[in-house]
Amino acid sequence: DARVTQTPRHKVTEMGQEVTMRCQPILGHNTVFWYRQTMMQGLELLAYFRNRAPLDDSGMPKDRFSAEMPDATLATLKIQPSEPRDSAVYFCASGLAPRGSGEQYFGPGTRLTVT
Amino acid sequence: AQTVTQSQPEMSVQEAETVTLSCTYDTSENNYYLFWYKQPPSRQMILVIRQEAYKQQNATENRFSVNFQKAAKSFSLKISDSQLGDTAMYFCAFMRIRMYSGGGADGLTFGKGTHLIIQP
Numbered sequence: 001d002a003r004v005t006q007t008p009r010h011k012v013t014e015m016g017q018e019v020t021m022r023c024q025p026i027l028g029h030n031t032v033f034w035y036r037q038t039m040m041q042g043l044e045l046l047a048y049f050r051n052r053a054p055l056d057d058s059g060m061p062k063d064r065f066s067a068e069m070p071d072a073t074l075a076t077l078k079i080q081p082s083e084p085r086d087s088a089v090y091f092c093a094s095g096l097a098p099r100g101s102g103e104q105y106f107g108p109g110t111r112l113t114v115t
Numbered sequence: 116a117q118t119v120t121q122s123q124p125e126m127s128v129q130e131a132e133t134v135t136l137s138c139t140y141d142t143s144e145n146n147y148y149l150f151w152y153k154q155p156p157s158r159q160m161i162l163v164i165r166q167e168a169y170k171q172q173n174a175t176e177n178r179f180s181v182n183f184q185k186a187a188k189s190f191s192l193k194i195s196d197s198q199l200g201d202t203a204m205y206f207c208a209f210m211r212i213r214m215y216s217g218g219g220a221d222g223l224t225f226g227k228g229t230h231l232i233i234q235p
Contacts, residue, residue, distance in 0.1 A: 033222055043206065045222035055213075056222060089158060102148040102167075102210055104223060106160035 002026045004107035006092050012113045018080040021110045023092030024073055032075045033104060034060075034067055035091040043091075049075065050097060082114045117142045117209050121226035128197055129234050135182075136192045136229050138207030146212040149183065149190045150223070155203040163205070166190065197233045204228045 005024045013019055025032050033048040047057035052069040060067065064083070069075045079086055089111050093104040118141045128134045140149070151163040166174045166183050173181050178195045194201055206228045211221040 035223070042227045043223075043225040045224070048222050059222075091160065093160075097213075101165070102212070103150075103162055103165060109158050111158075 002105075004092055004094050004105050006090075006107035006110050008110060009108060010111045010113075012115065013082055014115055015083055016081040017114075018078065019082045019086075019112060019114075021077045021090055021092075021112070023075040023077075023094075023107060025075065025092070025094030026105055027073070029094035029096050029105070030072075031095045031097045032069060033093040033095070034075070034077050035093065037089045037091065037109070038087075046077070046090075079112075082112075084114045087112055087114050117144070117211065117224045119207050119209050119224050119226035121205075121207055121229050123229045124227070125230040125232070127232040127234060130197060130199060132197055133193060133195050134197055134231065136194075136205050136207075136231065138190045138192070138226055140188050140190065140207070140209050142188070142209065142211070144211050148210045148212065149181075150208040150210065151179070151181070151192045152206045152208060152225075153201075153203045154206065154228075160206075164192065194231075199233050199235060202231060202233045204230050 007022045031050045034046040035043050036046055037043045046060040047067045049069050066078045089109045091109045092107045095104045120139045147168045149166045153161045153163050164174050164176045164179050166181055173183050180193045182191045207226040208223040210223050213221045
């Protein structure tokens with residue numbers, strides 16, 4: 001049963017601390033997406049990668065957020081320094097392009113709370 | 116840029132009834148997909164149904180079907196014989212098909228969601 005995995009599932013941290021969220025895409029998928037969900041803004045695309053190269057990170061605050069894919073099995077989203085307004089659920093999703101169905105498979109999310 | 120609008124923040128129906136969730140979108144693109152995702156209290160995002168814009172035939176998946184009106188930029192979801200397990204947030208989403216940078220799908224643009232409650 002192929003799934004996207006995310007760690008940690010929950011993270012509580014203090015303002016100013018560094019936060020790193022990890023995602024393992026489904027084996028063989030070449031596209032990885034990061035989304036953020038908040039009550040106020042809903043679901044927003046932060047960034048995405050294809051074949052480990054960043055294709056679009058226009059939704060991501062550049063001053064404190066960074067996203068990388070060190071290898072095909074790991075994507076990371078880092079916030080440094082974290083702020084209370086970063087509290088949200090962060091989803092990773094993976095898919096296959098260009099020959100895929102367009103479907104994105106979502107991980108369970110990381111619930112981040114910054115106090 | 117694309118926008119997706121779901122005008123019904125919350126809906127409530129009785130079990131076994133049919134319910135329709137509305138979604139409209141705005142885009143200048145011609146090649147795209149549309150999706151409905153379900154998010155139960157567990158927070159997991161679950162794909163319900165997808166529609167390719169170039170297909171005129173409306174997609175169906177068991178009790179779920181869509182009414183896709185491309186000219187009107189409308190994409191509604193119909194749930195027949197609703198069940199208690201259908202209670203969830205439902206999100207309409209748009210995906211542009213990228214014609215450059217190797218082709219393939221783009222990121223999703225989501226609507227704000229409709230909270231659907233199925234009453235016993």
